[in-house]
Amino acid sequence: MIRQEKLMEVLDYIRRFNDENGFPPTVRDMCRDLKIKSTATAYDYVNRLKEKGLLEKAENKKRAVVVRGNGSVRVPLLGVVNAGQPILAVEQNEGYYSIPEAEFKGEDLFLLRVHGESMIEAGICDGDKIIVKRQQTAENGEIVVAMFDDGTENGATVKRFFKKDGKIVLHPENSSMDDIIPENQASIQILGKVIGLMRSFR
Amino acid sequence: MIRQEKLMEVLDYIRRFNDENGFPPTVRDMCRDLKIKSTATAYDYVNRLKEKGLLEKAENKKRAVVVRGNGSVRVPLLGVVNAGQPILAVEQNEGYYSIPEAEFKGEDLFLLRVHGESMIEAGICDGDKIIVKRQQTAENGEIVVAMFDDGTENGATVKRFFKKDGKIVLHPENSSMDDIIPENQASIQILGKVIGLMRSFR
DNA sequence: AAAAACATAGAACAAATGTTTGCAATATTC
DNA sequence: GAATATTGCAAACATTTGTTCTATGTTTTT
Numbered sequence: 001m002i003r004q005e006k007l008m009e010v011l012d013y014i015r016r017f018n019d020e021n022g023f024p025p026t027v028r029d030m031c032r033d034l035k036i037k038s039t040a041t042a043y044d045y046v047n048r049l050k051e052k053g054l055l056e057k058a059e060n061k062k063r064a065v066v067v068r069g070n071g072s073v074r075v076p077l078l079g080v081v082n083a084g085q086p087i088l089a090v091e092q093n094e095g096y097y098s099i100p101e102a103e104f105k106g107e108d109l110f111l112l113r114v115h116g117e118s119m120i121e122a123g124i125c126d127g128d129k130i131i132v133k134r135q136q137t138a139e140n141g142e143i144v145v146a147m148f149d150d151g152t153e154n155g156a157t158v159k160r161f162f163k164k165d166g167k168i169v170l171h172p173e174n175s176s177m178d179d180i181i182p183e184n185q186a187s188i189q190i191l192g193k194v195i196g197l198m199r200s201f202r
Numbered sequence: 203m204i205r206q207e208k209l210m211e212v213l214d215y216i217r218r219f220n221d222e223n224g225f226p227p228t229v230r231d232m233c234r235d236l237k238i239k240s241t242a243t244a245y246d247y248v249n250r251l252k253e254k255g256l257l258e259k260a261e262n263k264k265r266a267v268v269v270r271g272n273g274s275v276r277v278p279l280l281g282v283v284n285a286g287q288p289i290l291a292v293e294q295n296e297g298y299y300s301i302p303e304a305e306f307k308g309e310d311l312f313l314l315r316v317h318g319e320s321m322i323e324a325g326i327c328d329g330d331k332i333i334v335k336r337q338q339t340a341e342n343g344e345i346v347v348a349m350f351d352d353g354t355e356n357g358a359t360v361k362r363f364f365k366k367d368g369k370i371v372l373h374p375e376n377s378s379m380d381d382i383i384p385e386n387q388a389s390i391q392i393l394g395k396v397i398g399l400m401r402s403f404r
Numbered sequence: 405a406a407a408a409a410c411a412t413a414g415a416a417c418a419a420a421t422g423t424t425t426g427c428a429a430t431a432t433t434c
Numbered sequence: 435g436a437a438t439a440t441t442g443c444a445a446a447c448a449t450t451t452g453t454t455c456t457a458t459g460t461t462t463t464t
Binding site for chain 2: 061064104123125195196
Binding site for chain 1: 450451452453454455
């Protein structure tokens with residue numbers, strides 16, 4: 001079973017090559033860099049890795065090997081939440097970010113930059129980028145991004161979601177702030193559930 | 203300047219193709235999906251994008267176009283910090299994660315899973331993964347990962363770094379905990395500076 | 405030790421794909 | 435509107451690169 005190590009070395013090489021170059025290696029690249037003497041050997045390695053399900057490979061295509069899950073998913077940053085004007089049109093995003101897919105496997109995700117201190121006690125700080133899974137409903141206790149229209153108080157906010165006495169309560173995790181129970185309950189719209197966050201100390 | 207749009211469409215296509223398939227498209231892929239009638243045309247587009255510096259391309263290589271900066275950097279998760287046994291050998295990592303390079307451009311980065319509540323008031327919670335830039339020194343007020351050996355109290359911790367009266371002070375951001383001023387100052391070793399974090403609510 | 409299974413090499417082949425060339429269509433300039 | 439430049443097309447060509455074949459060495463099994 002010593003050969004197993006060689007296989008893993010190849011797998012790792014493919015991953016690294018892809019990271020560094022932006023495209024996958026050819027069998028000849030592997031030969032050169034891994035001191036393999038024959039393209040047939042490298043070809044064999046790749047096929048064995050494929051059989052083990054450790055990578056995908058399209059037959060007959062050039063440079064078409066891909067290590068399963070390169071580990072990231074691209075997600076759009078849609079805007080700022082909990083301040084003045086909230087989310088803009090979907091297409092006017094501020095760019096895409098890559099986040100680790102291992103953690104965030106949802107289908108329809110987006111990012112929002114948080115403004116304000118209303119969730120500070122849940123560890124969500126001003127400037128954080130929250131990862132939101134788009135959905136229209138929420139369970140009790142989940143942190144959500146919600147929109148409502150209550151005269152002056154309107155826009156999108158991040159709050160913990162509760163349903164109390166048939167009414168939706170948006171609870172800030174900040175002991176100096178009060179729960180929000182929108183008058184116009186019908187106007188409340190859940191945009192999604194917060195499933196993660198990223199922060200950059202700078 | 204209407205053609206500019208077509209170019210951008212191609213650029214976007216290449217990006218998307220790469221994201222979806224894990225490897226770049228060929229000129230023929232572009233023709234099929236973008237309704238371009240000739241490979242020479244697609245070839246032209248790619249070269250023009252290259253001249254504008256919007257993508258890189260290796261001559262004569264197959265599928266060797268790459269849109270500058272796919273937006274992510276791979277970083278190893280090295281272990282757990284601030285609990286029992288801390289960081290293991292570098293090679294025994296728990297896998298790699300992709301983080302957005304736009305935010306975290308440092309050279310030598312790694313991740314650590316945080317255990318404990320000692321930095322809760324800085325918004326760093328139990329279970330968070332912190333992004334650490336490897337360096338041996340620190341400035342006053344920076345959050346660092348440090349190791350020291352003080353008899354019973356030893357291991358790696360995340361703390362805010364201060365230097366007071368010539369002594370290094372490791373300050374927990376938790377009002378119920380006291381500053382740590384290791385007796386054996388010589389044993390203090392800065393492993394890196396915390397430059398970001400990721401959290402997954404699950 | 406022979407047999408069988410496996411791993412690797414070297415070379416040749418075939419398919420995929422980048423590149424060039426010449427021409428037609430379209431837009432731009434004068 | 436003619437001249438000129440730009441853009442796009444089709445087909446041929448050239449290179450890269452996946453794949454196959456056969457031989458040889460190496461390990462495992464009988």
